[in-house]
Amino acid sequence: MENSSKNVIITGANRGIGFELTKQFAAAGYHVLAATRKPLQAVALNELADKDENNITIYKLDVTSKLSVDNFGKTLAETPIEILINNAGILDTYESSIDDINLVDFAEVLVTNTISPIRVMRAAMRGLRLGNTKKIVNLSSFMGSFEGQSNGAHAYRTSKTALNRAMQIFGRELAEEGFIIMNLHPGWVKTDMGTEAADIDVVTSVNGLLKTIESTKLEDTNQIIGYDGTTMSY
Ligand SMILES: NC(=O)c1ccc[n+]([C@@H]2O[C@H](COP(=O)([O-])OP(=O)(O)OC[C@H]3O[C@@H](n4cnc5c(N)ncnc54)[C@H](OP(=O)(O)O)[C@@H]3O)[C@@H](O)[C@H]2O)c1
Structure with a gap:
């Protein structure tokens, strides 16, 4: 199958890693279904889609x-x-402690980072079952691994740990239908979330993510896979 007939859904496509994923998947010839909560305000995404109207909707x-x-x-x-x-x-804050943690914000992080990917996946299942590739990719983080020992960002870390676990279980269930579910770590990336202090730029991260997404096979899926191919257990 030519890439041009391959539909890829990308959520949060208007900025950061999602925008660069949209750019690189479209450049690789895929048709990107670029999802954003505020299409009218997504100026860069609209400009990109106008230039590349056959590849981005x-x-x-x-x-x-x-x-x-x-x-x-x-x-x-x-x-x-x-x-x-x-x-x-979303990442609410790195600076949290038991004395000042905001549990309303904590819940919002769990809803956005853990529950919502499952909800979107469920909504896309019909289309995914009609496709041949059957890949579900989650932007997770090494911060959600039990191997990571640093502190802070309680809600964010918890949300990514739970996402990894939920997707691991769905992955096992759906494997018999030929689905491949992967939880990826994009690196520490210079975006609004990652800040300018981060290690790598978004182009480097997404170059690696795209290769990983295209090459990952079923047997790779019980771990978090980094943009550079390094892995970490859940
Ligand atoms: N940057 C890093 O170093 C890093 C490291 C590890 C993992 N990650 C993960 O990679 C993913 C992308 O991160 P990023 O650095 O690109 O973050 P970012 O620059 O903050 O962008 C976040 C994106 O998510 C969208 N979003 C947030 N809540 C949404 C909602 N309710 N509905 C629809 N879209 C929503 C934002 O849309 P709006 O513009 O409408 O807010 C934006 O497009 C995240 O899952 C993050 O946890 C990032």
């Missing part, structure tokens, strides 16, 4: 809204999807 999607995800799923119901990339995510 913009959709409105707030991953935390049941109504928005349901509508997205209905719109795409008969469209074969090759790859779903759950990229949208």
